[in-house]
Amino acid sequence: MSDISGEESGAAGGISGRGADTQDSRFAASMAYFERAAKVIPGGIYGSKSPGFLVPGHFPYYLSRARGSRIYDADGNEFIDYLCGYGSQIVGYGNPAVDGPALEQARKGDLLNQPHPVMVELAERLVGLVNDMDWAVFVKNGTDATTLATSIARADTRKQVIISAEGAYHGAANWCSTNVFPVFMQAEQRDVRFFPYNDIQALEALFAANRGNIACIILTPYHHPTYKPQQLPTPEFLTAVERLCRAESAYFIMDDIRANFRLDVHGSHTFFGAHPDLITMGKALANGYPISVLLGTDGLRKTASSFFITGTYWMSAVPMIAAMATLDEMERMGGTAQLARHGRMLKDGLESLGREAGFRARVSGPLAIPYMTFDEDPDLYLNQRFCAAMADRGVFMHPHHNWFISLAHTEEDIARTLEAARSAFEELRLFSSSERF
Amino acid sequence: MSDISGEESGAAGGISGRGADTQDSRFAASMAYFERAAKVIPGGIYGSKSPGFLVPGHFPYYLSRARGSRIYDADGNEFIDYLCGYGSQIVGYGNPAVDGPALEQARKGDLLNQPHPVMVELAERLVGLVNDMDWAVFVKNGTDATTLATSIARADTRKQVIISAEGAYHGAANWCSTNVFPVFMQAEQRDVRFFPYNDIQALEALFAANRGNIACIILTPYHHPTYKPQQLPTPEFLTAVERLCRAESAYFIMDDIRANFRLDVHGSHTFFGAHPDLITMGKALANGYPISVLLGTDGLRKTASSFFITGTYWMSAVPMIAAMATLDEMERMGGTAQLARHGRMLKDGLESLGREAGFRARVSGPLAIPYMTFDEDPDLYLNQRFCAAMADRGVFMHPHHNWFISLAHTEEDIARTLEAARSAFEELRLFSSSERF
Numbered sequence: 105m106s107d108i109s110g111e112e113s114g115a116a117g118g119i120s121g122r123g124a125d126t127q128d129s130r131f132a133a134s135m136a137y138f139e140r141a142a143k144v145i146p147g148g149i150y151g152s153k154s155p156g157f158l159v160p161g162h163f164p165y166y167l168s169r170a171r172g173s174r175i176y177d178a179d180g181n182e183f184i185d186y187l188c189g190y191g192s193q194i195v196g197y198g199n200p201a202v203d204g205p206a207l208e209q210a211r212k213g214d215l216l217n218q219p220h221p222v223m224v225e226l227a228e229r230l231v232g233l234v235n236d237m238d239w240a241v242f243v244k245n246g247t248d249a250t251t252l253a254t255s256i257a258r259a260d261t262r263k264q265v266i267i268s269a270e271g272a273y274h275g276a277a278n279w280c281s282t283n284v285f286p287v288f289m290q291a292e293q294r295d296v297r298f299f300p301y302n303d304i305q306a307l308e309a310l311f312a313a314n315r316g317n318i319a320c321i322i323l324t325p326y327h328h329p330t331y332k333p334q335q336l337p338t339p340e341f342l343t344a345v346e347r348l349c350r351a352e353s354a355y356f357i358m359d360d361i362r363a364n365f366r367l368d369v370h371g372s373h374t375f376f377g378a379h380p381d382l383i384t385m386g387k388a389l390a391n392g393y394p395i396s397v398l399l400g401t402d403g404l405r406k407t408a409s410s411f412f413i414t415g416t417y418w419m420s421a422v423p424m425i426a427a428m429a430t431l432d433e434m435e436r437m438g439g440t441a442q443l444a445r446h447g448r449m450l451k452d453g454l455e456s457l458g459r460e461a462g463f464r465a466r467v468s469g470p471l472a473i474p475y476m477t478f479d480e481d482p483d484l485y486l487n488q489r490f491c492a493a494m495a496d497r498g499v500f501m502h503p504h505h506n507w508f509i510s511l512a513h514t515e516e517d518i519a520r521t522l523e524a525a526r527s528a529f530e531e532l533r534l535f536s537s538s539e540r541f
Numbered sequence: 542m543s544d545i546s547g548e549e550s551g552a553a554g555g556i557s558g559r560g561a562d563t564q565d566s567r568f569a570a571s572m573a574y575f576e577r578a579a580k581v582i583p584g585g586i587y588g589s590k591s592p593g594f595l596v597p598g599h600f601p602y603y604l605s606r607a608r609g610s611r612i613y614d615a616d617g618n619e620f621i622d623y624l625c626g627y628g629s630q631i632v633g634y635g636n637p638a639v640d641g642p643a644l645e646q647a648r649k650g651d652l653l654n655q656p657h658p659v660m661v662e663l664a665e666r667l668v669g670l671v672n673d674m675d676w677a678v679f680v681k682n683g684t685d686a687t688t689l690a691t692s693i694a695r696a697d698t699r700k701q702v703i704i705s706a707e708g709a710y711h712g713a714a715n716w717c718s719t720n721v722f723p724v725f726m727q728a729e730q731r732d733v734r735f736f737p738y739n740d741i742q743a744l745e746a747l748f749a750a751n752r753g754n755i756a757c758i759i760l761t762p763y764h765h766p767t768y769k770p771q772q773l774p775t776p777e778f779l780t781a782v783e784r785l786c787r788a789e790s791a792y793f794i795m796d797d798i799r800a801n802f803r804l805d806v807h808g809s810h811t812f813f814g815a816h817p818d819l820i821t822m823g824k825a826l827a828n829g830y831p832i833s834v835l836l837g838t839d840g841l842r843k844t845a846s847s848f849f850i851t852g853t854y855w856m857s858a859v860p861m862i863a864a865m866a867t868l869d870e871m872e873r874m875g876g877t878a879q880l881a882r883h884g885r886m887l888k889d890g891l892e893s894l895g896r897e898a899g900f901r902a903r904v905s906g907p908l909a910i911p912y913m914t915f916d917e918d919p920d921l922y923l924n925q926r927f928c929a930a931m932a933d934r935g936v937f938m939h940p941h942h943n944w945f946i947s948l949a950h951t952e953e954d955i956a957r958t959l960e961a962a963r964s965a966f967e968e969l970r971l972f973s974s975s976e977r978f
Contacts, residue, residue, distance in 0.1 A: 144664040151851025170650035189652040213607035215829040227581040392652040394854035414588025417831035
């Protein structure tokens, strides 16, 4: 292990060449690693973890460890974390009730030639838990699950068109990513059609224009576009989706990867009263251990069986053991009721503190998965300033991506967060009155 | 953890309804789990782990643990393992030199909001180790890496056609799988063209027919089709590939996921004298911890930077720590020289024992990644009988997929394997003379 020095220390050396002010030297190790990274990794850090997706200078580039609701960066700075490993952590980082049995199995054997018996037990448990679903298939990435879901729908219907909401995120594969090289999207997204979320009229028009060719519609249980307020579905919208699917003999896929069990332990479709044919889950399913699942109804079992569904890492035992333990621990720690209660405290507190400072700050989305924007600031400049000010005060809130409450967040964490928010809003008020407005 | 009973025991109950002979009762727990699985998982077990891909009745369906070169099934049966978690294990199951630091990091934090510093160190190490490569991008599945490689080649060249060898395996995505529902392959594989491996004339014809439209050729370092003997590349073939790519301004992608560092610690392209522009690695990279990598040359760095490359689980720290430790431990345990030496013992022993029993058994492929077929038996019936007989004697050799030597295989393991093979060939000889020939 002689090569691994990546812990919090000055080992990475000081920064150079860019005027090390107080803020920069707080992230000296992060910056030094990033300079090395730029030589051997395209962009240094890529995708949703790119520094530019946060606010450079105020957020760490590299994290070294985590515990409960806290993360620690390469320089040793501590943050109360509201990103939760992009939603993958729900019962707290390093929760021994999950890591205990998971790491015990890791020592016995993780990836073997054949599945571990726990695969059967986890499938039974999820089929029993998630309403209306009859079977389960385990994969690795969330994108593996959404791609498999749409592929099964297309194979079963022998139709090609996929309908998806504008700005929805169903993974980073070419067919669903809206961020790849343009030359590509033309070919790979040829059969994907987009409509504005919750817009029944636009959806009806899309179904009419593609009649006879639609394999499926894929929707997140509520809309969580990047850079924008979140939107809950109207009941009329979900009813319309189901009516249109029936008339077209198209399948309704609910991509529940991001919310997973945060809204309802029987699945987000139950929370919103929807009736999908296929459901994808992942992220918090195993508290960060890598596993995703596609759940389906009996009508699609035969087509699913006919697929060659495989990946070397897909049947590893450890994430399955972790998923079983996570479900137990979620309930023990207070479940969805506690997430909603703490989410309510955070939402009400932030909106009220915003008002006091003269801002129309609005927390959108479900209580357990909030995101704050400023009504007077559609370009997110105030978001960036606010989240930077929160990061300066030791709270990790993403300016461009929704947040997550975990069961490790205590009332005291929320109170400390609101205390930091009071001061951050005040900084924002002084800044706005002097510079911007 | 009350729901997890999946250890080796009679807990799963006896089998029912299918004449429990001695062989069946050896796998009573496996069979009982499989009956439960059939209700909640399409096909019970899917993909390359399906029972039908092995020899039903002679192989376990579920494995519970592993150690060194040994695997243990749900009934407690022990096997010397030559599949190595489909090649993902190289320094032995449960090797403490890897699991020690990896699980220490797991307790500190695995999947965080931002990468761990070890990502930089691993990228530096791989760029230093793998010849001719200038940058690295970490993903999860091997298929993530091959899909990204072809996508980058297509985006960079603004051309669409991918050339691939017939029967080659580059993952289970729709674009590269030859096993998905036919209605699909037409659309998703529209731009993929196939030629017979090592056939220069056919390749030249394919390049001529698609002139101006070819983005890349993707090849494994040697040919390892399922159900068939393996083929090493001729030097003329690799020279022709490079000449044709240069003339077409197409990229040469080497998919080194299966061989990884088993042939050469600088990459299989070095072993065979090839000069690819992009290399994918995975499987044994972290001894079974889930991680894959795409390595590339400077000419493609800018295009790679422009891609939205992301996955929630892709920057987890534990597999990166495990990869660093695996590289250290490989060298300590004897490296590629030991793999080749033990592979030579196995190959020579099996071929000689086969001849003694009157068979033309032939071990093809590189010494460290062998596969045995019978020249007189192209339909693999003898393969199935032989591997079933080996499994009956406690040796796990796949009848339809290549095998893997790991550094945990000792000379004594090989000797015990050959002892079992002598007896298995004898059983095959008696069977063949009485029933089949």
